[in-house]
Amino acid sequence: MDKNNLITFKVQRYDPEHDRIPHFQEFMVPSGKCLTVLEGLLYIKENLDSSLAFRASCRMAICGSCGILINNYPNLACHTQIEEFHSDTLTVKPLPNLPIIKDLVVDLIPFFNTHKSIKPYILRQDAEEMEKPTAEYAQPPRALETLLQFTHCIKCGICISACPTSASDRLFLGPQALSQCYRYCTDNRDEGEKERFPMVDTDHGVWHCHLAGACSEACPKGVDPALAIQLLKRRLVSRAVALGKKQQPSSTVPSPAETKPKLPFPGFTVK
Amino acid sequence: MRNTYLWLLQLITGILIAVLLGVHMVLMHLDAILGFFGVDATKITSWESMIERSNQGIWAGLYIALLAVVLYHALNGLRNVILELTPSVRTERVVTRVIVAFGIVTFVFCSYVPIALLSA
Numbered sequence: 213m214d215k216n217n218l219i220t221f222k223v224q225r226y227d228p229e230h231d232r233i234p235h236f237q238e239f240m241v242p243s244g245k246c247l248t249v250l251e252g253l254l255y256i257k258e259n260l261d262s263s264l265a266f267r268a269s270c271r272m273a274i275c276g277s278c279g280i281l282i283n284n285y286p287n288l289a290c291h292t293q294i295e296e297f298h299s300d301t302l303t304v305k306p307l308p309n310l311p312i313i314k315d316l317v318v319d320l321i322p323f324f325n326t327h328k329s330i331k332p333y334i335l336r337q338d339a340e341e342m343e344k345p346t347a348e349y350a351q352p353p354r355a356l357e358t359l360l361q362f363t364h365c366i367k368c369g370i371c372i373s374a375c376p377t378s379a380s381d382r383l384f385l386g387p388q389a390l391s392q393c394y395r396y397c398t399d400n401r402d403e404g405e406k407e408r409f410p411m412v413d414t415d416h417g418v419w420h421c422h423l424a425g426a427c428s429e430a431c432p433k434g435v436d437p438a439l440a441i442q443l444l445k446r447r448l449v450s451r452a453v454a455l456g457k458k459q460q461p462s463s464t465v466p467s468p469a470e471t472k473p474k475l476p477f478p479g480f481t482v483k
Numbered sequence: 484m485r486n487t488y489l490w491l492l493q494l495i496t497g498i499l500i501a502v503l504l505g506v507h508m509v510l511m512h513l514d515a516i517l518g519f520f521g522v523d524a525t526k527i528t529s530w531e532s533m534i535e536r537s538n539q540g541i542w543a544g545l546y547i548a549l550l551a552v553v554l555y556h557a558l559n560g561l562r563n564v565i566l567e568l569t570p571s572v573r574t575e576r577v578v579t580r581v582i583v584a585f586g587i588v589t590f591v592f593c594s595y596v597p598i599a600l601l602s603a
């Protein structure tokens with residue numbers, strides 16, 4: 213860190229036990245090349261104020277814990293370079309549309325519960341095979357491509373905080389859960405449409421998406437939830453009017469008779 | 484699939500409004516288009532011509548259909564907007580009932596006019 217190059221972090225503080233409303237506190241953080249917002253927050257925590265609360269874990273945009281609002285734009289703190297903003301002041305707030313627990317930490321439990329409600333796993337009729345699998349279900353590369361981008365979701369909640377419908381409708385399922393509903397319904401190994409459709413075909417479900425597209429623009433993993441929602445709508449309509457062909461769920465494929473020989477274990481480089 | 488059907492109806496009524504309202508607009512207000520087809524617009528908007536049309540079932544049907552699709556489209560849209568701002572199932576039920584009752588009363592009251600004109 214360059215001690216001469218200082219940047220002001222305006223951080224929203226809120227402790228429900230002591231504060232009535234959130235307020236801002238300023239910290240001077242030494243900045244440097246390739247420094248992320250998360251590193252700035254860690255500097256504050258380690259050197260200036262250890263009571264600052266924020267979430268982080270992997271520091272490489274994988275775990276989805278460090279979502280915050282940086283200069284009024286939701287992003288992952290570990291995935292955002294301070295330099296990107298070309299400014300000597302950064303405003304840091306917790307993600308909107310989610311209840312605040314403390315400072316930059318929001319309550320993600322309702323978000324995870326909504327995600328769970330759409331049954332985000334493969335549902336099949338052949339319960340015995342599911343319980344005691346004898347082989348893998350076949351999935352050709354083309355079938356995988358139809359859903360691959362939606363599997364990249366890390367459940368960070370950033371799309372929910374960017375979504376204008378989630379801001380006005382507290383019961384709205386939100387782009388994350390709806391896109392995951394599409395991701396599983398379109399999986400050629402899945403047979404769970406009948407169980408998932410009643411969850412999304414509600415007054416606060418898929419039909420309440422305004423198609424603002426803010427979710428897709430904000431997603432740090434390049435997922436396009438707005439597209440998934442539109443494709444989910446198409447799927448619901450084609451089932452409602454009994455149009456479009458319904459694919460049969462894939463069957464199991466036997467394990468290959470021959471497998472390639474394993475590579476030898478490399479020798480130790482340090483004796 | 485209730486909400487999917489409601490949304491599909493919203494879409495269909497939107498298209499029907501464009502068609503039925505288009506017919507009404509061309510007939511009553513867009514003289515230039517009628518003139519293009521060689522129809523005298525002053526005749527069409529005259530009292531006698533209006534009474535003559537009102538005696539025909541097809542015109543009464545057209546206006547009642549326009550009333551029905553406009554009411555559905557507008558009230559379903561209004562219900563969607565209100566539901567977005569009422570995060571309680573009980574309030575939602577009240578909103579839905581009030582809107583459905585308002586729609587039925589308005590439809591019965593307003594469709595009385597073209598029906599009464601049939602025998603004018």
Ligand code: SF4
Pocket residue numbers: 364365366367368369370371372387388391430431432433434435437
């Ligand atoms: S869709 Fe993108 S923004 Fe939304 S939770 Fe998943 S990774 Fe985060």
Ligand code: FES
Pocket residue numbers: 267268269270271272273274275276277278279288289290291
């Ligand atoms: S710390 Fe894991 S995504 Fe940022």
